[in-house]
Structure formats: C-alpha cells, structure tokens
Amino acid sequence: MTPQAILFCILAIIAIVAAIMVIIQKNPIKSILWLLVVFFALSAIYFSLNAQFLAIINLIVYAGAIMVLFLFVLMLINFKSLETIQKKYRFVFYAVVIVCGVLTLLMLLINQTQSLQKVSILNDSNNVGLIENLGKTLYLDYGVPFELTSILFLTAIIGAVLLSKIKKIEI
C-alpha cells in the first residue's frame, strides 16, 4: 500500500467509527461532537486528495457555523423531558430498509457509471483541487448553474428573514 492509501484507510476508519458514535450516543451534545470528528476526518481526506479549498470550506461551513447552531439549539433543550418519549421501533425498521435500499442503488449506479470508474487521483498533478482551478471551472464552464444555485440560496435567505419577521402566523 502506498502511504496515501494507508492515510486514507486510517482517516476512513476514524470517520466511520465517529459516524457510528454519532448514532449510538444517548447525549445529543456528544453526538454533535462526534459529528465534528466526522467532518474533521472528511476534511483530512479532502486534504490528502489535494482538494484544499473543499476541505477548509467543509470545516468553515459545517463545523464552524451549522454545528454551532445545532449545539446552540440543543443546549436550550431539557433532555430529561426527551427521555420520557416512547421510542417507536416500527419506524426504525422502515428507516433501515429505506436507507439500505438507497445505498444499494447508489452502489449499483456508481459501479455502472463509466465516468466515475476511471477517476484516479494523480499525486503529481498538484493543482487539481486548488482554488484557482475550482474558480475557473465554476465561473467559466458552469457559470449558469452556479448563478442559479446562488439565486436558490438567496431565496432561502430571504425566506428565513421573512419567517423571523412574522410574529403571528394565522392559519
């Protein structure tokens, strides 16, 4: 195995173990902290694939902003009141079936798609994931989809502001 493969294996194991810890933790705060570990491991994998921008944006957006907001909300919840809620295992069964089905479909698709099979990361091509190339690809090749996505985001932001402005919603 190449050093890169060993590194990938270590990081992947960390990510998977942490992801499992996210679901089996009883304390939601600890779940979030394990999720943070997952993000860090994923970012490290991105780094090892030379996608520095993606790695750091993953940290800034998910670890730095979204997870902080999650923690923020969870800290104000009284967990003891949550423990009394009865768990419905019927839904767990359906959830497992659906998730496994989606996963199998994805695997089959990835196996059949030609363009995904032959992707290999070349160690010596040092500028694949660098911010300059990413910017050029985004703005020159995929300009219109990019702008459409930004309009989508803008709509979401305006919607969020509107929701917080309306004090009473009459239904």
Added chain:
Amino acid sequence: MDWSFILEKIVLIVIVILVTLGLALYTTFAERKVAAFLQDRPGPNRVGPMGLFQPFADGLKLIMKEDLIPSHANKQLFILGPFLAMSAALLVSGIIPWSTPIEINHTKISLQIADINIGVLYAFAVVSIGVYGILIGGWASNNKFSLLAALRGASQAISYELPMGLSLIALICLTGTLSLSDIVQQQAQAGHWWYVAYQPLGFLLFFICALAECNRTPFDLPEAENELNFGYHQEYSSMKLGFYLFAEYVNMIMSSAIMACLYFGGYDVPFVDETLLNPNLAAVLGLISILFKIVIFLFVFMWIRWTIPRFRYDQLMNLGWKKLMPLALANLILTIFISLILKS
C-alpha cells in the same frame, strides 16, 4: 518527504508554541501594567524586579489550586472545553510567516510551519472552531450563568464572523491569493504599500471583529462579571481556568499576528530592501518587525479594554448586523469596482 524535513518542522512547532506561550504569559503581565498605567496606579511590582516574575507567581497559584469538577457537571465535556479552547487558539500559529527563511549551511529553513495556499481561509476556519471551547465548557458546567455566557459567546462569534469574512474577501480581491506568505511578500516588494493603505475601512472592520472574536472588551459579554458572575468559566478552577484565561491571550496574539500579516506587511521592515541584506540578518530584522507589530496591536487591545465600557447585548447585535455588515458589503463592492476599473 524525508526525516530532516519532519524534524525541522517539529523543532519549529515546539519553538513557536513555546514562544507563543511565553509571550502570552507576559501579555497577562502587560495587561495588568497597562491597566495600572491607565488607572494611575503602580500595578504589580512586588515579585522580582519591577514585578517581572509576577506571571510565574500567577501560574504557580493556578497550578497549586485544587482542581474541582462539579458533581453535577458532565465530566468528559468539562475537561474537553478548556483543551479545545487552547488548541484552537494555538492552531493558528501554524500558518503565520514569522520571517524570511534563514540560511544554515546554504540550506534555506522557512520560518513558517506550513505554507498552505489557503492560509487565510485556514485561519478563518480555526477561529470558527474556537467557539466550541466556550460553548462546551459553558454547557458542561451545568450552571445557568455559564450556559447563558456560552450562548452569548456563540451568537457573538457567529455574528461577527460575517463582517470579518466580508472584509477578508475585499482584501483577497486585491491580493489575488489566499496564501499568507504570498500576501506578505506582495507587501514587502519595493514600491508596494501595506494593504492597510488600500483597505483602511476593511482593516477597521477586521479589527473590530477580531476584538469580538477574542471576547475582549467592549465585546466581553461571555464573561460579563456583573451580569453573569464570571461567565462561561465560572465553575472552573486550577489549570483548567488557567487554560481558558490563557487561551484568550493566545487568541489576542494570533489575531494580532494575522492582522500584522494581512494589513501591515508582516515581517516587512518599512523603507528597507531586505533582499540586499544578509539573509540571516534580514530574517532577524523581519522577526523583530513582526513581533513589534504584534506588541503594538496587543497594546491597542489593552488600551481599548481599559477605556471603553462593555456593550449591551442588543447594542452588540445591532452593531454587528446593522452597521458592520452593510459597511463590509459596501467596502467589498467598492473594492471590486475600483480594482476592476484600475485593471481594465
């Protein structure tokens, strides 16, 4: 990647961390002296000549105290909190170009631990991780004052990250690169001014946001002692408290270093062409230069702390969202327009 490279980096990391901690130690002392000066009193002057050994006495006091973990606290997270705060604060030191490379036996040794080409974003990411120390510590203490302080700290940090990021983007439009060492080198070129001359408003916004991110007065709401007793580290004692207090000073040093690199030329000595000097001499001059800039920023931080009263919570949010955000956006748009006009 050979072993000498790894050894060189490890030695550099140890030196940088030790120097940062030493500097932080004496920043606490300087803070007390500056406070004393501004309030017209002598300040600590008993331990050693002019009170110079005071920080060691303080450190000893913190270590010797009993390390209490409240019985109702969440033990693991309670310990994790100060650790996170401290490590996040120290992580920034990895990307700061402390000086030009030194030469030993004709091999160049860089004084920057990691020259990654997204240095600015890395610093931004680490700053946004830093808030976890406060949040987790405050929540794990299981104390309503600590929790309130932690929530205040988190909302403040998130709010002020936005104008900070926007003022950074305006700067990046000018530099065209995210690498800190490249940004410093651009400013060190002869005939190129420091970026504060091109981005005065951006620097001001960045400075205000840095104050808020370091939880310094007037933004020290997470530890407003008259409202929240002692803030998010109220239940902490001994060295865990020491870590929290220390992390604040390390944060101050790191944000001063980042500001010096981004806006004040980093290791650049004004009106001196470093390329003409002996590389080792230039490196030493550069190191003195960046340390001098850091010390000046630290002094301004302290000056502000002992001059300006604390904001109320609504004032803090109004300032962040209704004043700094539009200003940062205007600054960004103006910068883009002007640089486009000048380039075409």
